Amino acid sequence: MAFNILDAVKGFLTPDILSRAASYMGEPETSVSKALNGLIPASLLGITLKAESGGAQAVLDAANKANNTGILNSLASAYSAGGGGIPDFAPGLLSSVLGDKVGGIANAIAQFAGVKGSSAATLVGSVVPLILGLIGKHASGNNLNASDLSGMLARQKSAFMNALPPGLNLSGVVPGVVTGAERTVHEARHAVHETTQTKVNEGRWLTPVLLGVAAIALLLYLVKGCGGHKDDDKLVSHAPVTHDTVAHTEPAAAAVTRTSMMVKLPDGTELDAYRGGIEDQLVACLNDAACTAGKDRWFDFDNINFETGSSTLTGESQKQVGNLVAILKAYPKLKIKIGGYTDKTGDAAANQKLSQDRAEAVMNAIKNSGGTSGQVTGAEGYGSQFAKIPETASDEERKVDRRISVQVREK
Template identity: 45%
Template sequence: MAFNLLNAVNNLFDSNLLNKAAAAFGESETDIQKAISGTVPSVLTGLLSKADSADGLQSILNIAKDAGSSGILSNLSGFLGSAGSSFSGLTSMINNLFGDKFGSIANIISGFSGVKQSSATSLLNMVAPAALGVLGKHASENNMSTSGLASFLSSQKDSILSAIPSGLNIAGALGLGSLSGVGSKLSSFFSGAESKVSHAAHEVKEARKPNWLVPAIFAIAAFALLLYIFKGCGGSNEAAVEPKHDSAEMKHEEIKPAASAEPVRESLKVKLPDGTEIDAYKGGIEDMLVAYLNSNDAVSKEKWFDFDDLNFETGSATITQSSMKQVQNIAAILKAFPNVKIKIGGYTDNTGDSVANVKLSQSRADAVFAKLKALGGEKQLDGAEGYGPTHFVASNDTEENKKKNRRISVNVRAK
């Protein structure tokens, strides 16, 4: 399975570490999780924004490899509370390292997630070295040169940029006209990377330090690099459309199954018993559900129908306006089949923390339940349940298959 940098960094922040962070910072675990969902792609976007020159790539490669071998990835909890005494110098010098840009980044993460700005600052202190450590470990294991790093980051760009939650203005914090400026610079550089980037790896050797000092020294170096990254992010104002933020979470934002090549879907009118006709697609949930309700097939708890045009706002359980058409169609079907009762199920892929995934799937199932209830289907709804990363309809080996597993489904309990 292809290595995904965003997922690898996110996976470091499991429920255990999130619990510890929440307790250490005096925040709720939910708010900490939301803050992490914005902090990780923001830090990685900062790295991408600097990876548009040979010098920038070489700097990132050197410090990332040092990070990967420092042991910091196994001691992230060292940044929390008194356990992180060896990191105490970071807090006092962080503003000097990043200046106004660091404060802006911490501020937007605070506003986005609801955590205190001091908590957002502390999370940045953790995520930045963690991200560099993951990148460095992967680069070392694959013996990457700067051109190899250029190619790798190019392959990760879309995943990273699409993971930035809506409402998180990281482009403004980085001094960019838009995030598409990052993509444009990367594309331009990577297209000529083989001829422009030196293949000679620059190894940095340091004297042995006591084990507790290694993570602290690396973390300071990591933030120095990120100061360099964020300081150099202000020169691009290339006009282009912002990338769509439609991947989860936790990159889990688009619920409908996705095909590798979008086929042209055949529109049709689905006629209901009460004479109503609804607009749908051949093979879509409306078409399949009505055919089942009109059949003599027995009710089964194993038979589920997946919404195929239902999406949520990034990182939330808010149904997008464009998705309401399909929700309204399901409400119309319930009205036309008054004896039918259904249950709503929510599912995710296996990326990220399973507990958080169950919570997200429950919230989204509840949101669909609430909309159908408001549309008059209350007596026909037999509950909503979030199953999280279970009952997969595809393997979780590609983004395409993961999208298929991130879904909301309907099970008929009576007809």
């Protein structure tokens, strides 16, 4: 029987994996399922176009690499508190087979399925390597060369096209796509255009920067973290959120409208928080035995803000400070450390001082609100030394390097 890559991918993404992914991203299973129904054929079309345009060997190489990473045995574990969602090797694979289509596909999926941009990024960063791994496994088992692989993808191209769901707008992302439901696509595009003015602040889709080559790196930064550095001579990593630099203040809450939720603590306290926010993520980790404390367990505040160019917390920040204090009280074994970061703009020494002052300001606010010194072990400012985005990038791009974070040292 001929190998059907569409069926192979869909068969691999079992209900258990779907459930894990939805829980990991804080999305309804129906939305994740809808996103996958669009992402799988869209990605396969992008891979096929790469092969058809002289990149068959690159596709084969990427497929073999993906297969050798063991992703076919580890995808489920990626969707766990300690799994990271996007594999470390994903950006290179995405770059080699999809190039600058990465962000466009993620944007299209986010709009189509109604999931957060970060969720679409996670799916692209984990499912595309899975697709490549399955292709690589088939190619290896059947001794396919680049020409053989290109031919196989070309023969299934029409099936990929037919599998694209109505309403998924890939215009300008994957050239030549016609789904057989052009009117639906046109209407969806029109609806998106009409609603953009009122929904630009909803934060459910990736920012326009992801439409370019920067998407490949930012997918990893946005979801998995901003790389590692030394902290107490131990390697740590952080996932980014948006916070101020020396020269600019922008409240995190002003950029997005998020979904509210109640986070329940063991002592019966219920916190008014945001789905996917620090309270949600931190409590999920504390309740998960697989989420271990230590050097690489960091969580980023998403509603801690400062007055411009200072370490003075804004009044709205007190709510999240209070929530963290409640978490500390509910988990008496929990010990944390506060870290502060800036982007690369401005003077490095001034950035380091500001990040230190801000980290200490948050630590002191926690203690003054009832957190004990025994649970809040310290604060450290790292300035811009671990920033990844170039100084010449736009302010929107550089936001991923500006944050205040909490390290779980013991739980």
